Amino acid sequence: MSWIRFLKRARWDQERSQEIEGYLEIETADNIARGMTPADAAYAAHRKFGNATLIREEIYRMNTVTWFESIVQDLRHGLRTMVANPGFSLIAILSLALGIGANTAIFQLLNAVRLRSLPVQNPHELAQIEIVGGNHGMGMNDGPDFGLTRPMWEEIRRDHSPFSGVFAWGEKNIAVGEGKDFQEVPGIMVSGDFFRVLGVEPWRGRLLASDDEHSCPESTAVVGYAFWQSKLGGREIDSNTRLFLDGQFKQIVGVTPPSFLGLAVGKRFDIALPECMPKQLSTNVFEESVMGRLKPGWTLASASARLEGMSAGIMAATEITGYNASTVQRYRQFKLAAYPASNGVSDLRRAYDSSLTLLLAITGLVLLIACANLANLMLARASTREREIAVRLALGAARTRVLRQLLVESFLLAAIGATIGVGVAELLSRALVLSLSREGDRVALFTGTDWRVLLFASAVTILTCLVFGMAPSFRASAADPVTGMRSGGRGMTGGRERFSFQRAMVVTQISVSLVLLVGALLFVRSFHNLMTFNPGMREEGITLAFIGFQKSNLSHDHLEEFKRELVDDVRSIPGVLNAATTTHVPLIGGSWGHGITIGKMDGSANFTWASPEYFETMGIPLVRGRGFSETDTAASQRVAVVNQTFVRRFSNGTDPIGQTLRTHPEPNYPSTVYQIVGVMADSKYENLRDETPPFVIAPSTQFPDQRPNTAMLVRSSLPPEVMADSMKRRLGEKHPDVIVYATSFQQKIQNGLLRERLMAMLSGFFGILAALLGMLGLYGVISYLVMQRRNEIGIRIALGASRGQVVRMVMREAGLMLAIGVTIGAVLSLAAGRAAESLLFGLKSSDPLTLVAAIGLLVAIGALASFVPARRASQLDPMTALRSD
Amino acid sequence: MLILQAIAPGPAHGHTIAYVIERRSEDVLLVEHGSLYPALHRLEDRGWIASFWGTSESNRKARYYRLTATGRKQLGVETSRWERVVRAVNQVLRPAEE
DSSP states (O other): OHHHHTTTTTHHHHHHHHHHHHHHHHHHHHHHHHHHHHHHHHHHHHHHHHHHHHHHHHHHHSSOOHHHHHHHHHHHHHHHHHHHHHHHHHHHHHHHHHHHHHHHHHHHIIIIIIOOOSSSGGGGGGEEEEEETTTOOSSSOOOOOOOOOOOOOOHHOOOOOTEEEEEEEEEEEEEEEEEGGGGGEEEEEEOOOOOHHOOOOSSSEOOOOOHHHSSOOOOOOEHHHHHHHHSSOOOOOTTOOEEEEEEEEEEEEEEEETTTOOOOOOOSSEEEEOOOOOOOOOOEEBEEEEEEOOOOOHHHHHHHHHHHHHHHHHHTOOOOOOOOOHHHHHHHHHHEEEOOOOOOOOHHHHHHHHHHHHHHHHHHHHHHHHHHHHHHHHHHHHHHHHHHHHHHTTTTHHHHHHHHHHHHHHHHHHHHHHHHHHHHHHHHHHHHHHHHHHBOOOOBOOOOOHHHHHHHHHHHHHHHHHHHHHHHHHHHHHHHHHHHHHHHGGGGSOOHHHHHHHHHHHHHHHHHHHHHHHHHHHHHHHHHHHHHHOOOOTTTTTEEEEEEGGGOOOOOOGGHHHHHHHHOOOOOTEEEEEEESSSOOOTTTTTOOOEEEEETEEEEEEEEOEEEHHHHHTOOOOEOOOOOOOOTTTSSSOEEEEEOOOOOOHHSSSSSTTOOOEEEOOBBOOOOOEEEEEEEOOOOOOOOOOOOOOOEEGGGGGGOOSEEEEEEEEESSOOOHHHHHHHHHHHHHTTTTOOEEEEEEHHHHTTTHHHHHHHHHHHHHHHHHHHHHHHHOOOOOOHHHHHTTTHHHHHHTTTOOOOHHHHHHHHHHHHHHHHHHHHHHHHHHHHHHHGGGGGGGSSOOTTHHHHHHHHHHHHHHHHHHHHHHHHHHOOOOHHHHHHHO | OOOHHHEEESSSEEHHHHHHHHHHHSSSSOOGGHHHHHHHHHHHHHTTTEEEEEEOTTOOEEEEEEHHHHHHHHHHHHHHHHHHHHHHHHHHHHHOOH
């Protein structure tokens, strides 16, 4: 097989046919010379030569690559068939493009969040060092990915034998500029070896190295590519490139490459600062993510074993202080281990992993329904092409050749659909990423098309092609040419078997649509439950503000006084009904807990220190006892209001009022005895989903760790958006040094329901799409059936069947398919529902109402879809029907 | 081999080759002249013969074939192999005739 020869085959064909012509001419001339008539001469020459065309073909075959040539022929023929049926092709390509596009888009997200490796050198060698099982909420925590303290990191840095290099990093918002231009951007604090161990090369200038780490406070910084482009205008980095960061000018020494967005997938850092280590390191602040690059020969398991051996020493050297004995004991038993880190760390992954997998399954099922529709369409079309195929078979085409031809046709459709689909996916995934982003919390994800995405898209395409092309092609190529020719344009009449295949397809479609519809209803209802859920406190008309007054230089003792003043200022704004300060804002994520002892019982409870107006502002009713007043001061008896869950957990049926609880000591939070003076109704705490924990509110005047910032909740008769502006203006006029961030409380809570909204939106969309596609399939098959049977129906009508009887007959057919499909679908959705259980709120996956509603909906539109062709059948004019056949 | 031998003396075109073979074999090897062409094509493909367009005796355009160097060598190889086969067959046949 020679490709050069293959490419020259046309030229050779021409050459040889000319040559053959030449032979014939010479021979004819010779024959004439021998005395034959010209006609006889030519005839004799031909006879002498043999079959010229056959010989030409023989030579041609020598030059060509048969299988390739015939596939090219098939492709060309397929294209012609496509162009000849623009309606069919358009529908097929469009539905495939959408189906494959949706699948690829979800896969792109899944790929970006879970599968893709970090764009660093040999990412598989990276390992994250963590405490096995986490730190059980000890001390202050910066999220599950940042599980080690700085002293622990110092110990690991000193001895890290399994690793060729180690580094630590943490996240921190960094203030850029000051005054009006002040802006907070996402930043990372990195240890000196961060960039070196990762193997990230500078895009401009240099990246941070060990030297940068020693200067404290930091004097150098590196910026991310996007920040460099947007804020520094992509200017060259030189000794004059400085930025005012966190209150002082810092030298910008370099830019990271565009592909490197940091190690937290879904986030992007704008500024990287060298980690500066103060002399006094807190042992109870868990804020570091420590990673290392494994030395050759070390595995995660062997590194973990080694780390476990080192753990006792590390914990002893970094022991937490200011805690009670049992906590310290627990700390000593912490074990370190190495975990894979090639994909980076990600909150997004934790939040969306199961949702994305589920969505991929949903889109896969939608594609399956679309394929079933296409298969039915192809079947219907195959019956009109029966003659063509019969003629080809009769002319000696091999069945395999016809089969291949038909498969190539479906492959063409699938391939074109897939190509458009990948484009669609690009747009879809970008839109999805955008919809995941919240105000002030952008999601930065690489959703481009890499080899995994391409592989996925091609696999899906081939699979689809097989699913929708295989059965019809086999069936068509197996046709008997004699029957095909004889029945001619009438189409097959006796194809009971063919119908059963189409019926099976429709039943599949119906059952799968039911599963998707049930899923959609579950997610929509779950989201509705969350949106209308009463968290036990006021959400509407509340403005949430974070106020910082670091610059006001207030002494520690005057901080509470200043907060009081701020509350009074805000309350004087027209439209404000009430306002309160608090150390912790409920329902927007985040929790604050302390270990407590009450009587003889040990336990833990969540704590908030709030101003007296808190209960009224948030509409949390006091069930018993009293709230706070001006008389609860820093000097008076420590008092607390507890919630009903607290009472149930700790009071054993005794009256909680007057009982005391003692907090366990922590740095800055010495052990304190609080007297319970009131009981408030239960309300949700960290978010809407979690169970209400035992919860204590104490007066803000008695907060042991006063800081120059506070959260404020403001209830107003004006919309929160308007209120936020007036607050900023009023406080800005009176206290120019104060930084105010204000937003709608309800909006903030709903931002936390993004995942639920996304699931409800997408599954709802796909559910409706699936139902529509399924019904389209049912409609198509019933219509087809009616058309095939119009002869019979015509006879029935002629023999006196009433319209109603005909409608009933057709509907019975449809009803049977619906019944079987719905039954299978119901069983499937009950089984599949379990996968969604953990994502639901306020209802079970086997929720009967949802199932019944979905079945009702499906049966209703199913009946409608089959009624239209049934009615058409009943209105057949028997004469025309009989004559036409 | 027959074709190679036919054009060994000098370039010839298809028509001539067909007649040369037919005549030399005293009309024993009578084939459709057309089947010569695929054979020519194959030989040319192997590089044993080369072709060019020329003008025939009767002033017609015709494709002439000539033996290449490899072709000439191949002719030798083929001829001696053929002779060996003939000798062998003859030796097998002769005792049977005796």
